[in-house]
Amino acid sequence: DAGVIQSPRHEVTEMGQEVTLRCKPISGHDYLFWYRQTMMRGLELLIYFNNNVPIDDSGMPEDRFSAKMPNASFSTLKIQPSEPRDSAVYFCASTPVGGSVKHEQYFGPGTRLTVT
Amino acid sequence: AQKITQTQPGMFVQEKEAVTLDCTYDTSDPSYGLFWYKQPSSGEMIFLIYQGSYDQQNATEGRYSLNFQKARKSANLVISASQLGDSAMYFCAMREGTGDKLIFGTGTRLQVFP
Numbered sequence: 001d002a003g004v005i006q007s008p009r010h011e012v013t014e015m016g017q018e019v020t021l022r023c024k025p026i027s028g029h030d031y032l033f034w035y036r037q038t039m040m041r042g043l044e045l046l047i048y049f050n051n052n053v054p055i056d057d058s059g060m061p062e063d064r065f066s067a068k069m070p071n072a073s074f075s076t077l078k079i080q081p082s083e084p085r086d087s088a089v090y091f092c093a094s095t096p097v098g099g100s101v102k103h104e105q106y107f108g109p110g111t112r113l114t115v116t
Numbered sequence: 117a118q119k120i121t122q123t124q125p126g127m128f129v130q131e132k133e134a135v136t137l138d139c140t141y142d143t144s145d146p147s148y149g150l151f152w153y154k155q156p157s158s159g160e161m162i163f164l165i166y167q168g169s170y171d172q173q174n175a176t177e178g179r180y181s182l183n184f185q186k187a188r189k190s191a192n193l194v195i196s197a198s199q200l201g202d203s204a205m206y207f208c209a210m211r212e213g214t215g216d217k218l219i220f221g222t223g224t225r226l227q228v229f230p
Contacts (some may be wrong), residue, residue: 031216035213043220055216089159095216102168103211104151105218107161 002026004091004108012114021111024073024090030097033105034067034077037089049075050097082115083086089113119143120208120221127226129198137193137224139208148212150191152182155205155223164206167191192229198228 005024013019025032033048047057052069060067064083069075079086089112093105121140129135141150152164167175167182182190183192195202205225209218 033217042222045217048216050216065130093161102149102151102166103216104163104166106163107153109160112159 003022004092004094004106005096006090006108006111008111010112010114012116014116015083015105016081017115018078019086019113019115020115021077021083021090021092023075023108024108025075025092025094026096027073029094029106030071030072031095031105032075033093033095035091035093037091038087038105039109046077049116055089079113082113084115085093087113087115117221118221119219120210122208122224124224125222127224129195129226129228131200131228131230132197134194134196135198135226137195137206137208137226139191139193139221141189141191141208141210143189143210143212144198145213146216148210150182150184151209151211151218152180152191152193153207153209153220154202155207156201157204161207165193195226200230202226203228 007022034046035042046059047067049069067077089110091110092108095103095105119142126135145191147175148169150167154162165175165180165182167184174184179196181194205223208221
């Protein structure tokens with residue numbers, strides 16, 4: 001089985017530009033999570049979806065950030081306009097529902113975003 | 117208050133030795149799960165081991181074991197027979213009750229030397 005797929009792996013953009021990060025969860029997983037990792041703040045949950053529906057977006061830092069999940073196999077995280085403080089590694093993770101009590105999250109390889 | 121506390125920012129261990137990475141947690145929910153993840157320098161987050169609050173025995177997965185002390189609210193990761201490839205950041209995380217979210221600690225950087 002393919003793991004969680006994220007693209008691009010690296011993104012360098014200028015301040016003010018729109019950035020779109022993409023994620024394909026593991027097939028059959030009903031939950032999808034977006035995280036941001038920085039040295040200063042560690043690993044932060046931004047938003048998560050269950051069956052394509054956003055459940056908790058309280059971690060989204062501000063209105064410049066938005067996330068969508070149009071279907072079970074695709075999600076995007078958009079930053080518009082981007083700022084240098086958005087530079088971080090953005091992870092997508094997915095987990096199945098039911099079956100496993102553990103609900104361990106499987107992470108994608110991350111997208112390293114640099115905003116200059 | 118921090119939900120997950122990892123007090124060791126960095127640890128060193130010699131190859132083939134065992135090492136314990138500390139994790140304490142704070143929750144009032146009787147049902148919870150505890151997780152450890154490894155993040156090597158390549159950046160990916162790798163799930164290592166899980167312990168449920170009602171599990172009677174400490175979890176083990178190969179060279180990884182979890183020293184679960186419920187009364188102390190600690191869930192320390194023990195890595196036996198360390199290998200150079202174990203050098204990485206290690207994160208402890210908790211899921212409370214039937215919640216979906218994982219709460220992560222700040223991590224411990226482990227360096228294994230020959």
